[in-house]
Amino acid sequence: MDEPQVNISHLEGQLTYHSEQNGLKRFLIKTNVELRNEENCTQILSFGTPNDLPVKCVLLLGETGAGKTTVINGVINYLYGVGFDDDCRLCVKEELVSTGPATGSERMKTESQTDYISKYILYHQQGMKYECNFVVIDTPGLADTRGTQHQNSIMKHLEEFLTTDCNIDSLHCIGLVAKASTNRDFTFQKEILKEVIILLGNNVPEITNLFATFAVEKPVVDQIVRNAGVKFMKMFEFDNGVLFAPHRLSDSARKKDRRVLEYRWENMQEQYETFFTALMNAPTVSVQILREKKLLQKSLKELKLHVEELARLLTEIETNKKKLIKYELQELRNRDWQQERRITSKERLEVPEGFHAHNCPECDQTCMFPCPPDKGNQNEGMIGGGVGVVSGSAVGAAATQATTSSIAAASSSGMASSVGGLVTRVLGGSVAATASIPSVLVGGVAGIAIGSMAVAACSAMMTRTKSCNFSNGRGDVCGERGCLCSPSQHLTEKERIVEPVSVEYEINDELKELYDVAVSKKNDAMAKIDSGWQKVILKKRQVTFGLVL
Secondary structure (H helix, E strand, O other): OOOOOOOOHHHOOOEEEEEEEOOEEEEEEOOEEEEEEOOOOEEEEEEOOOOOOOEEEEEEEEEOOOOHHHHHHHHHHHHOOOOOOOOEEEEOOOOOOOOOOOOHHHHHHHOOOOOOEEEEEEOOOOOOOOOOEEEEEEOOOEOOOOOHHHHHHHHHHHHHHHHHHOOOOEEOEEEEEEEOOOOOOOHHHHHHHHHHHHHHOOOHHHHEEEEEEOOOOOOOHHHHHHHOOOOOOOEEEEOHHHOOOOOOOOOHHHHHHHHHHHHHHHHHHHHHHHHHHHHHOOOOEEHHHHHHHHHHHHHHHHHHHHHHHHHHHHHHHHHHHHHHHHHHHHHHHOOOOEEEEEEEOOEEEEOOOOOEEEEEOOOOEEEEEEEOOOOOOHHHHHHHHHHHHHHHHHHHHHHHHHHHHHHHHHHHHOHHHHHHHHHHHHHOOOOOOOOOOOHHHHHHHHHHHHHHHHHHHHHHHHHHHHOOOOOOOOOOOOOHHHOOOOHHHOEEEOEEEEOOEEEEEEEOHHHHHHHHHHHHHHHHHHHHHHHHHHHHHHHHHHHHHHHHO
């Protein structure tokens, strides 16, 4: 079966057939979802093609079941030129959002049909009565059975919507929607309107109007609202019940009912015309100011948090400074947890060959070291003697050579016997210098004798030079290293006494524990102070950046 066609040609292709009842076909306008915020329960829906024409914005507030959705449907049918004789009606799609378990359609009928704040953008199209775009903001039902907490949540979402999501600069009408026959106290709505005034400023009453829905007879709701102290500019009587009433009547008995429906339709149309004429000339309440106010409040709140955090950081730094001083003092008081003790012992060590040491038995110490042997070094004497032999041989040979030619002559004067006597005394025998004995031999023998004499002389000299002189010139007291004993009491030994020193450390466990704790806590405090100053610098930058913005 083909989908029924709407007889509004300029909306062809923009509608979706929904249902038919009482001879009227219902068509849903095809809206584009421009925004849907699940967290804040807000959505923006548009109908038509965007353009740059002026915008008039209406915000609807009212109890659940007051007829806000019916008002929106009446506005759409009026703006797009739907007449009483047309067999179709335009509607917005009602998003039913279930908020509880297993209550089904019964709950959705008795409570709010939507938990979303919905913004409908109705762009100007051919056939519309005003060269203007219209925005209608529908809110969830106030005085909902879910209580005050739910209402506070709605107001919070509305504030977020107006300051962030809605993308409008001004409001031109706040419509308080209520059934014309309502005779209940309107105090709750008054409180809600006060919150709106707080949001938008004191000019809100200048754009507030009362929408009396289902106004078949003279409404009484206006007096109820005024008695509650709610200020509004004007009341509009929207008899929206006629919008979907059956009017295709065939028998003559119902012609009178049709004329009544036509009359009610005409009154409804007149009310909408009056409302839109007033709307086109209505003052504006700036939402931009609200957004700037909100931004300022947010900035001040963030700045306050930054300043509080900065103060907290500085307080922490001061606290850690006090801790640092405390643990530095504790570290200083317990720094002597380790005591050094020097231990002196005594050992005996052998002295090198050819030397000795003079040790005092009373003092148990070596008073003189090193000392050479008492008789000198024989090797050194032999070397000196060897040198003497060589030298003496040479000298003797030269002397004998020089006197050989005159020995015979010397014999008469006793020269030969003198030389022979010298040799005899040296060698212990008789040697005669005759013509048969070479002069060199005689000189060599004489040189050996002279060399032997040199050995003895050198040995004596070395002994005198290297001999131990510990006792010489000391008197009755040694005097070495504080020794008061006589030198004669000292022992001459091949060992010397040494006194090596070792170091031991004695640890006080209690002081060490306090010291270690102090060092650890001090380092921790210093690290926290450094970290704190880094955070302070960063926080100051954030505060400065916030003030610049």
